[in-house]
Structure formats: structure tokens, C-alpha cells
Amino acid sequence: MVTEPLIQVRALENHFGEHQVHDNLDLDLYPGEILGVVGGSGTGKSVLLRSIVGLHRPNGGTISVFGGDLMTMSPQQRSRTERRFGVLFQGGALFTSLTLQENIALTLIEHARLTRRDAEHLARMKLALAGLPPEAALNYPSELSGGMVKRAALARALALDPEVLFLDEPTAGLDPIGAAGFDALLRTLRDALGFSVFMVTHDLDTLYATCDRVAVLARGQVLVADSLDVVEQNPDPWIQDYFHGPRGRAVAGAHSRYAKEDH
Numbered sequence: 001m002v003t004e005p006l007i008q009v010r011a012l013e014n015h016f017g018e019h020q021v022h023d024n025l026d027l028d029l030y031p032g033e034i035l036g037v038v039g040g041s042g043t044g045k046s047v048l049l050r051s052i053v054g055l056h057r058p059n060g061g062t063i064s065v066f067g068g069d070l071m072t073m074s075p076q077q078r079s080r081t082e083r084r085f086g087v088l089f090q091g092g093a094l095f096t097s098l099t100l101q102e103n104i105a106l107t108l109i110e111h112a113r114l115t116r117r118d119a120e121h122l123a124r125m126k127l128a129l130a131g132l133p134p135e136a137a138l139n140y141p142s143e144l145s146g147g148m149v150k151r152a153a154l155a156r157a158l159a160l161d162p163e164v165l166f167l168d169e170p171t172a173g174l175d176p177i178g179a180a181g182f183d184a185l186l187r188t189l190r191d192a193l194g195f196s197v198f199m200v201t202h203d204l205d206t207l208y209a210t211c212d213r214v215a216v217l218a219r220g221q222v223l224v225a226d227s228l229d230v231v232e233q234n235p236d237p238w239i240q241d242y243f244h245g246p247r248g249r250a251v252a253g254a255h256s257r258y259a260k261e262d263h
């Protein structure tokens, strides 16, 4: 059986003035997969994410989402489509003047038209799902560690039970233990809830720990999108340096030792 992609990006063009960021870029996201998007700084990973979630209007190409063309949808169809997405931005982007519970309840009140009481009840469940202790619900973001804020932002991204979760550098700024905890949580939630993940990351540990496929952006296009085993073997100099440079070797070695211990 051939699985149809949930998201199909074709011939995407993006430029800012003379600066061409995407030039004929193609990429697919399949149901249930965790796709890691990597590439050098400024290769257009965030612009790609923003183009798909509707925060940036591309200069050309098509983005098909759940079978509909994002570029030609009516505003109503677009907003219905975007409701099936959850987005976690770098830094979390929580409202600092609201508690964690209120942050998530607000999303539920605005988009799912729940009463405040029901929204707060569901918000506490989402926070627990993201691995936060019950008492954290009444904390303000400034009272929590970076790792807890990331988890709260994840709880908010999951508030409306999205089919696709978009993550922009989810482990940036976390210490290695916090980052590993976030990676494990992401896989557990994906396995339990079945959503797909589009994740921009620089974190090699996260790639090895979570991703089913990895897409590498370079020179305005997707150079390769495949399993890590295949991507690592690509002769492109950036890929070779990224995966087989000192840091890449250390991470790959640690993960293969860990996999052996597991069997």
C-alpha cells in the first residue's frame, strides 16, 4: 500500500528582494512520522516552516495539506486547516502575564469555544501529558526552568489535538538532560497520539533520538530526505562535515552503542 503524504511541498520559491532562499524546493511529510529538517544557518528552515503553517506567503510553488492547496484555499478553509496544526516556536512564546493553565485554557476558549471551567480542566490534563507536575499549572512562565517552559509550550501546541506538530528548535537552550527528556517525551506522545512532526533542529542528539527521516536543506532545495542511515552516506560536503565531523561522530557512536545495549 502506498502511503500518501499529509503535506506535499512542490517547487517552492521564496526570496527576500534579491536574496533567493528557496528555489524549486520539494518536500513531503508522511502520516505519523517525525521528520527532522536540518541545514546550515540561513538555509531557510524557519521560512519553510512558516510557509507551511501560513505565517509567510511564498513567492511560488504549491503546498498541499490534507489534500487541499494552501495557496488557493479560502480564508475559512485555511483557518480550518491551520486548526489541525500545532506549532511550538523557539522560546515557547507563552504569555508571561498568564499562568501555564491560563495560557493553554486561552487557546481552548478561543478555538474550541470551551467554557473557562472546562478549558482549565483540559489545560491541566494537557500539562500533565507534557510531563509537568500538577502544581506547575498555577505558575507563571518566569517562575519555571527552560525545560518546563518548553513542556508547557508543547502542552499548548497539543491543546487542540493537532494532526501535525511543527517544532522550531525545540531543544535549543536546554541542558543535555532536559533536551533528552524532551526528545523522549516527543516520541512517547507521537506513539500514543499518532500525530506527525515537522521539526527544525540543529541538535544531533535529537535527530538520532527521535527522527524517522531527516531532510537536509542546502542551496535553496532539499538535498536529501531519507532515513539517517541513508542521509549520513550522502557525499555532500556539508552533510559529511555535519554527520562525520567530531561532534557527529561522538553522537552517532553513542547512539549505536546505546542501540546495541538495548538488544
Ligand SMILES: Nc1ncnc2c1ncn2[C@@H]1O[C@H](COP(=O)(O)OP(=O)(O)OP(=O)(O)O)[C@@H](O)[C@H]1O
Binding pocket: 016, 021, 039, 040, 041, 042, 043, 044, 045, 046, 047, 048
Ligand atoms: N522577513 C524576512 N525578511 C528578510 N529576510 C528574511 C526574512 N525572514 C528570513 N529572511 C532571510 O531568509 C534566510 C533564511 O532564514 P531562516 O530563518 O529560514 O533560516 P534558518 O535556516 O532557519 O536559519 P537558522 O538555522 O540560523 O535559524 C536568511 O538569510 C534570513 O535572513
